Amino acid sequence: MRNHARDAGLENAILVNTCAVTNEAVRQARQSIRRAHKDNPAAKIIVTGCAAQVDPEMFGAMPEVDRVVGNHDKLKAETFNPVSLLGGTEKVRVNDIMSVTETAGHLIEGMEGRARAYVQVQNGCDHRCTFCIIPYGRGNSRSVPAGEVVEEIKLLTASGHSEIVLTGVDLTSWGEDLPGQPKLGRLVQAIINQVPDLPRLRLSSIDAVEIDEALFDVVTSEARIAPYLHLSLQAGDNMILKRMKRRHSREDAIALCERLKSARPEIAFGADIIAGFPTETEAMFENTLRLVDDCQLAYVHAFPYSARPGTPAARMPAVNGAEIKARAARLRDKAAQALSAHLDGMVGRIDDVLVEKTNFARAGNFAAIRLPENSAPRAGALVNVDISGHDGRQLIGTLV
Numbered sequence: 034m035r036n037h038a039r040d041a042g043l044e045n046a047i048l049v050n051t052c053a054v055t056n057e058a059v060r061q062a063r064q065s066i067r068r069a070h071k072d073n074p075a076a077k078i079i080v081t082g083c084a085a086q087v088d089p090e091m092f093g094a095m096p097e098v099d100r101v102v103g104n105h106d107k108l109k110a111e112t113f114n115p116v117s118l119l120g121g122t123e124k125v126r127v128n129d130i131m132s133v134t135e136t137a138g139h140l141i142e143g144m145e146g147r148a149r150a151y152v153q154v155q156n157g158c159d160h161r162c163t164f165c166i167i168p169y170g171r172g173n174s175r176s177v178p179a180g181e182v183v184e185e186i187k188l189l190t191a192s193g194h195s196e197i198v199l200t201g202v203d204l205t206s207w208g209e210d211l212p213g214q215p216k217l218g219r220l221v222q223a224i225i226n227q228v229p230d231l232p233r234l235r236l237s238s239i240d241a242v243e244i245d246e247a248l249f250d251v252v253t254s255e256a257r258i259a260p261y262l263h264l265s266l267q268a269g270d271n272m273i274l275k276r277m278k279r280r281h282s283r284e285d286a287i288a289l290c291e292r293l294k295s296a297r298p299e300i301a302f303g304a305d306i307i308a309g310f311p312t313e314t315e316a317m318f319e320n321t322l323r324l325v326d327d328c329q330l331a332y333v334h335a336f337p338y339s340a341r342p343g344t345p346a347a348r349m350p351a352v353n354g355a356e357i358k359a360r361a362a363r364l365r366d367k368a369a370q371a372l373s374a375h376l377d378g379m380v381g382r383i384d385d386v387l388v389e390k391t392n393f394a395r396a397g398n399f400a401a402i403r404l405p406e407n408s409a410p411r412a413g414a415l416v417n418v419d420i421s422g423h424d425g426r427q428l429i430g431t432l433v
């Protein structure tokens with residue numbers, strides 16, 4: 034977007050790419066817009082992203098905003114033509130995202146200087162979990178064909194990236210809209226086979242119930258795939274999972290984690306979990322808390338439930354706000370204990386880690402590692418470190 038705006042002569046415009054995932058994200062977007070206008074009163078402000086897609090009129094009504102652009106158009110060069118973008122009086126330029134069937138390929142030049150490169154292979158989501166606003170910002174699921182993904186990863190690998198992360202809104206639904214409906218496992222296997230120089234491939238968040246056998250096999254047998262999976266679990270109580278319209282049970286989640294761990298013991302898991310979903314009782318919440326141990330989670334991203342207007346869950350009987358906060362705090366405490374126990378298990382090991390900046394790296398299993406100041410080579414290098422301890426959040430390591 035920055036490049037398109039610059040090429041169109043709009044380098045002084047301010048682009049605000051909003052997030053819709055929680056009410057807090059939307060509040061912060063509005064605050065950033067007001068602050069940007071105060072700091073640069075003469076600059077044009079163009080707002081896009083998921084929150085703008087979901088509620089374009091709300092952003093269009095802000096006096097600080099010059100234009101609101103939809104998620105599909107934001108990556109097209111022609112959108113930034115100053116005459117068509119800023120001409121006329123119509124502030125809101127947002128189409129129906131549900132009609133979009135193509136996925137914009139990601140720009141390679143946008144990745145330079147980062148330790149890892151992110152390749153978006155899928156966008157949108159066909160599910161309608163009752164708490165989630167994302168499909169209304171991103172539209173229905175669509176995938177980038179395997180050949181294009183492999184070519185992009187070849188280029189990124191040749192330009193020196195040691196780690197590639199495959200991303201998508203609902204990554205495990207990759208392929209459903211492609212001829213022959215290939216599964217994600219086939220894409221991952223193709224990348225591993227056809228890009229032999231790629232040192233490490235990582236998967237971003239995946240839906241536990243949608244892991245196909247080929248994906249299970251390649252993740253558990255291929256050393257170049259980072260031994261870490263971030264699972265979209267959301268809750269550990271079956272009634273809440275049903276009310277969320279998730280497609281797995283707590284037993285499915287536990288069985289999957291056990292199978293993965295026994296096939297590849299070094300694998301670590303992270304998960305997104307919501308505390309205080311509507312109708313959640315103390316007993317239901319305790320089932321969710323227990324999932325941290327039962328699934329052997331190392332990282333828990335704890336979200337206090339926040340009602341998104343327009344979603345079915347927003348109309349369900351709510352847990353009171355203080356209780357939601359208290360449960361989220363309990364979940365975060367549990368997560369801290371789980372992380373500390375996970376890090377305990379890594380002390381004394383030698384691991385190959387990806388340097389992100391001079392004194393910070395990440396292991397294949399996603400553990401954060403603090404390195405002595407100025408000890409590490411360039412960001413993006415894969416190096417071996419000796420892990421001597423941890424502070425509860427990060428490992429402490431030295432180069433070997």
Ligand code: SF4
Pocket residue numbers: 158159160161162165166167168202203265
């Ligand atoms: S699968 Fe994920 S993105 Fe899709 S509706 Fe559910 S929570 Fe939202």
